[in-house]
Protein backbone atom coordinates (compact mmCIF):
# COMPACT_ATOMS: atom_id res chain seq x y z
CA UNK A 1 0.00 0.00 0.00
CA UNK A 2 1.31 3.49 -0.79
CA UNK A 3 0.85 6.15 1.82
CA UNK A 4 -0.14 9.77 1.41
CA UNK A 5 0.10 11.99 4.47
CA UNK A 6 -1.83 15.22 4.27
CA UNK A 7 -0.25 18.12 6.16
CA UNK A 8 -1.57 21.56 6.89
CA UNK A 9 0.76 24.46 7.67
CA UNK A 10 -0.87 27.03 9.94
CA UNK A 11 0.05 30.09 11.99
CA UNK A 12 0.04 33.89 11.79
CA UNK A 13 0.81 35.79 8.61
CA UNK A 14 4.51 36.39 7.95
CA UNK A 15 5.88 33.66 10.23
CA UNK A 16 7.41 31.88 7.23
CA UNK A 17 4.98 29.06 6.40
CA UNK A 18 5.34 29.43 2.64
CA UNK A 19 9.11 29.81 2.92
CA UNK A 20 9.28 26.56 4.91
CA UNK A 21 7.28 24.80 2.19
CA UNK A 22 9.48 26.29 -0.54
CA UNK A 23 12.64 25.23 1.29
CA UNK A 24 11.28 21.72 1.80
CA UNK A 25 10.00 21.18 -1.74
CA UNK A 26 12.45 23.25 -3.82
CA UNK A 27 15.41 23.81 -1.50
CA UNK A 28 15.41 27.57 -1.93
CA UNK A 29 14.54 30.70 0.01
CA UNK A 30 12.79 33.85 -1.19
CA UNK A 31 13.66 36.90 0.93
CA UNK A 32 10.65 38.86 -0.40
CA UNK A 33 7.97 36.20 -0.43
CA UNK A 34 4.38 37.28 -1.21
CA UNK A 35 1.73 36.60 1.39
CA UNK A 36 -0.48 33.64 0.60
CA UNK A 37 -3.95 34.18 -0.79
CA UNK A 38 -6.12 31.29 0.42
CA UNK A 39 -3.96 28.17 0.19
CA UNK A 40 -0.97 26.92 -1.76
CA UNK A 41 -0.03 23.33 -2.35
CA UNK A 42 3.24 21.43 -2.40
CA UNK A 43 4.20 17.78 -2.45
CA UNK A 44 7.32 15.73 -1.96
CA UNK A 45 8.02 12.04 -1.91
CA UNK A 46 9.98 10.95 1.15
CA UNK A 47 11.24 7.73 2.60
CA UNK A 48 9.93 6.90 6.04
CA UNK A 49 11.37 3.85 7.74
CA UNK A 50 12.04 2.24 4.35
CA UNK A 51 8.64 3.05 2.89
CA UNK A 52 7.83 5.65 0.21
CA UNK A 53 5.38 8.22 1.50
CA UNK A 54 3.95 11.18 -0.38
CA UNK A 55 3.63 14.30 1.72
CA UNK A 56 0.77 16.40 0.42
CA UNK A 57 1.19 19.80 2.02
CA UNK A 58 -1.42 22.54 2.22
CA UNK A 59 0.13 25.90 3.09
CA UNK A 60 -2.60 28.18 4.40
CA UNK A 61 -2.86 31.96 4.53
CA UNK A 62 -2.27 33.34 8.02
CA UNK A 63 -4.33 36.47 7.51
CA UNK A 64 -7.54 36.47 9.53
CA UNK A 65 -9.68 37.31 6.47
CA UNK A 66 -8.84 33.90 4.93
CA UNK A 67 -9.62 31.83 8.03
CA UNK A 68 -12.98 30.48 6.81
CA UNK A 69 -11.46 29.39 3.48
CA UNK A 70 -8.36 27.83 4.99
CA UNK A 71 -10.30 25.92 7.66
CA UNK A 72 -12.09 23.99 4.94
CA UNK A 73 -8.71 22.48 3.98
CA UNK A 74 -8.04 21.03 7.44
CA UNK A 75 -10.25 17.98 6.93
CA UNK A 76 -8.40 14.70 6.49
CA UNK A 77 -5.05 16.10 7.62
CA UNK A 78 -2.88 13.71 9.59
CA UNK A 79 -0.13 16.25 10.29
CA UNK A 80 -0.01 19.94 11.12
CA UNK A 81 2.94 22.28 11.30
CA UNK A 82 1.92 25.04 13.71
CA UNK A 83 4.36 27.86 13.04
CA UNK A 84 5.30 31.01 14.97
CA UNK A 85 8.10 33.53 14.44
CA UNK A 86 10.74 33.59 17.20
CA UNK A 87 11.29 37.32 16.50
CA UNK A 88 7.63 38.33 16.98
CA UNK A 89 6.16 37.56 20.39
CA UNK A 90 2.56 38.12 19.26
CA UNK A 91 2.78 35.19 16.84
CA UNK A 92 3.61 32.99 19.83
CA UNK A 93 0.75 34.47 21.89
CA UNK A 94 -1.69 33.48 19.13
CA UNK A 95 -0.72 29.79 19.17
CA UNK A 96 -3.53 28.79 21.53
CA UNK A 97 -6.18 30.01 19.12
CA UNK A 98 -4.52 28.24 16.14
CA UNK A 99 -4.33 25.06 18.15
CA UNK A 100 -8.00 25.16 19.10
CA UNK A 101 -8.91 25.90 15.50
CA UNK A 102 -6.88 22.94 14.20
CA UNK A 103 -8.27 20.51 16.73
CA UNK A 104 -11.85 21.65 16.17
CA UNK A 105 -11.71 21.43 12.39
CA UNK A 106 -9.88 18.17 11.75
CA UNK A 107 -11.65 14.86 11.76
CA UNK A 108 -8.61 12.68 12.29
CA UNK A 109 -5.91 12.04 14.87
CA UNK A 110 -3.75 15.05 14.19
CA UNK A 111 -0.01 14.95 14.83
CA UNK A 112 0.96 18.57 15.55
CA UNK A 113 4.54 19.78 15.26
CA UNK A 114 5.17 23.20 16.85
CA UNK A 115 7.73 25.20 14.90
CA UNK A 116 9.58 28.31 16.05
CA UNK A 117 10.80 29.67 12.70
CA UNK A 118 13.49 32.27 11.84
CA UNK A 119 16.02 30.77 14.25
CA UNK A 120 18.75 32.45 12.15
CA UNK A 121 17.65 35.85 13.52
CA UNK A 122 18.94 35.19 17.01
CA UNK A 123 19.73 38.84 17.80
CA UNK A 124 16.07 39.78 17.22
CA UNK A 125 14.66 36.92 19.22
CA UNK A 126 11.54 37.63 21.38
CA UNK A 127 10.63 34.03 22.20
CA UNK A 128 13.14 31.77 23.92
CA UNK A 129 13.58 28.15 22.96
CA UNK A 130 12.49 27.24 26.51
CA UNK A 131 9.16 29.09 26.06
CA UNK A 132 8.54 27.17 22.83
CA UNK A 133 9.38 23.86 24.46
CA UNK A 134 7.18 24.51 27.47
CA UNK A 135 4.17 25.45 25.30
CA UNK A 136 4.73 22.23 23.35
CA UNK A 137 5.02 20.13 26.53
CA UNK A 138 1.87 21.67 27.98
CA UNK A 139 -0.17 20.86 24.88
CA UNK A 140 1.35 17.52 23.91
CA UNK A 141 3.11 18.78 20.77
CA UNK A 142 6.49 17.96 19.31
CA UNK A 143 8.71 21.05 19.07
CA UNK A 144 11.53 22.25 16.82
CA UNK A 145 13.11 25.55 15.89
CA UNK A 146 13.78 26.01 12.19
CA UNK A 147 15.14 28.48 9.69
CA UNK A 148 13.54 28.53 6.26
CA UNK A 149 16.44 30.82 5.29
CA UNK A 150 19.37 28.61 6.26
CA UNK A 151 17.31 25.38 5.90
CA UNK A 152 18.22 24.39 9.45
CA UNK A 153 15.84 21.67 10.70
CA UNK A 154 13.40 22.15 7.78
CA UNK A 155 13.67 18.63 6.36
CA UNK A 156 13.85 17.31 9.92
CA UNK A 157 10.55 18.97 10.90
CA UNK A 158 8.62 17.52 7.95
CA UNK A 159 10.30 14.11 8.24
CA UNK A 160 9.97 13.74 11.99
CA UNK A 161 6.25 14.49 11.68
CA UNK A 162 5.99 11.82 8.97
CA UNK A 163 7.83 9.31 11.10
CA UNK A 164 5.48 9.84 14.07
CA UNK A 165 2.40 9.58 11.83
CA UNK A 166 3.83 6.38 10.33
CA UNK A 167 4.37 4.92 13.81
CA UNK A 168 0.79 5.84 14.74
CA UNK A 169 -0.52 4.04 11.66
CA UNK A 170 1.49 0.93 12.60
CA UNK A 171 0.16 1.09 16.16
CA UNK A 172 -3.43 1.50 14.95
CA UNK A 173 -3.79 4.98 16.47
CA UNK A 174 -4.47 6.33 12.97
CA UNK A 175 -6.93 4.56 10.70
CA UNK A 176 -4.91 3.33 7.66
CA UNK A 177 -7.69 4.42 5.30
CA UNK A 178 -6.90 8.04 6.22
CA UNK A 179 -3.39 7.70 4.78
CA UNK A 180 -3.96 5.10 2.10
CA UNK A 181 -3.69 7.59 -0.74
CA UNK A 182 -7.03 8.14 -2.41
CA UNK A 183 -4.94 9.58 -5.22
CA UNK A 184 -2.07 7.14 -5.90
CA UNK A 185 1.24 8.73 -5.02
CA UNK A 186 3.49 9.59 -7.95
CA UNK A 187 6.53 7.37 -8.38
CA UNK A 188 9.05 10.16 -8.52
CA UNK A 189 10.36 12.38 -5.78
CA UNK A 190 9.75 15.65 -7.54
CA UNK A 191 8.05 18.56 -5.91
CA UNK A 192 5.15 20.36 -7.42
CA UNK A 193 3.77 23.56 -6.18
CA UNK A 194 0.79 25.51 -7.39
CA UNK A 195 -1.21 28.40 -6.21
CA UNK A 196 -4.93 27.72 -6.41
CA UNK A 197 -5.40 31.42 -7.19
CA UNK A 198 -8.99 32.48 -6.89
CA UNK A 199 -10.36 29.63 -4.83
CA UNK A 200 -13.98 30.53 -5.34
CA UNK A 201 -13.56 29.73 -9.03
CA UNK A 202 -11.44 26.65 -8.30
CA UNK A 203 -9.45 27.40 -11.44
CA UNK A 204 -6.65 24.94 -10.77
CA UNK A 205 -8.72 22.33 -9.13
CA UNK A 206 -9.73 19.03 -10.57
CA UNK A 207 -13.49 18.85 -10.18
CA UNK A 208 -13.44 15.08 -9.75
CA UNK A 209 -11.32 15.53 -6.68
CA UNK A 210 -13.30 16.73 -3.66
CA UNK A 211 -10.22 17.79 -1.71
CA UNK A 212 -9.15 20.09 -4.55
CA UNK A 213 -5.75 18.39 -4.59
CA UNK A 214 -3.91 19.18 -7.81
CA UNK A 215 -1.68 16.11 -7.43
Ligand SMILES: Nc1nc2c(ncn2[C@@H]2O[C@H](COP(=O)(O)OP(=O)(O)OP(=O)(O)O)[C@@H](O)[C@H]2O)c(=O)[nH]1
Pocket residue numbers: 011012013014015016017018019020030031032033034035036037060061062063117118119120121146147148149150
Ligand atom coordinates in the same frame (compact mmCIF):
# COMPACT_ATOMS: atom_id res chain seq x y z
N1 LIG B 1 15.45 35.53 8.32
C1 LIG B 1 14.42 34.74 8.00
N2 LIG B 1 13.38 35.24 7.32
C2 LIG B 1 12.37 34.39 7.02
C3 LIG B 1 12.37 33.03 7.37
N3 LIG B 1 11.23 32.47 6.92
C4 LIG B 1 10.54 33.45 6.31
N4 LIG B 1 11.22 34.62 6.37
C5 LIG B 1 10.79 35.92 5.87
O1 LIG B 1 9.47 36.16 6.30
C6 LIG B 1 8.69 36.65 5.21
C7 LIG B 1 7.30 36.04 5.28
O2 LIG B 1 7.41 34.65 4.98
P1 LIG B 1 6.20 33.83 4.33
O3 LIG B 1 6.68 32.43 4.15
O4 LIG B 1 5.65 34.49 3.13
O5 LIG B 1 5.14 33.93 5.53
P2 LIG B 1 3.75 33.17 5.64
O6 LIG B 1 3.69 32.59 7.01
O7 LIG B 1 3.57 32.22 4.51
O8 LIG B 1 2.70 34.37 5.55
P3 LIG B 1 1.16 34.28 5.02
O9 LIG B 1 1.18 33.65 3.67
O10 LIG B 1 0.68 35.71 4.97
O11 LIG B 1 0.38 33.52 6.03
C8 LIG B 1 9.44 36.24 3.93
O12 LIG B 1 9.40 37.26 2.98
C9 LIG B 1 10.84 36.00 4.36
O13 LIG B 1 11.62 37.09 4.02
C10 LIG B 1 13.49 32.54 8.10
O14 LIG B 1 13.59 31.37 8.49
N5 LIG B 1 14.48 33.44 8.39
Ligand SMILES: [Mg+2]
Pocket residue numbers: 017018019034035036059060061062
Ligand atom coordinates in the same frame (compact mmCIF):
# COMPACT_ATOMS: atom_id res chain seq x y z
MG1 LIG C 1 2.26 32.11 2.99
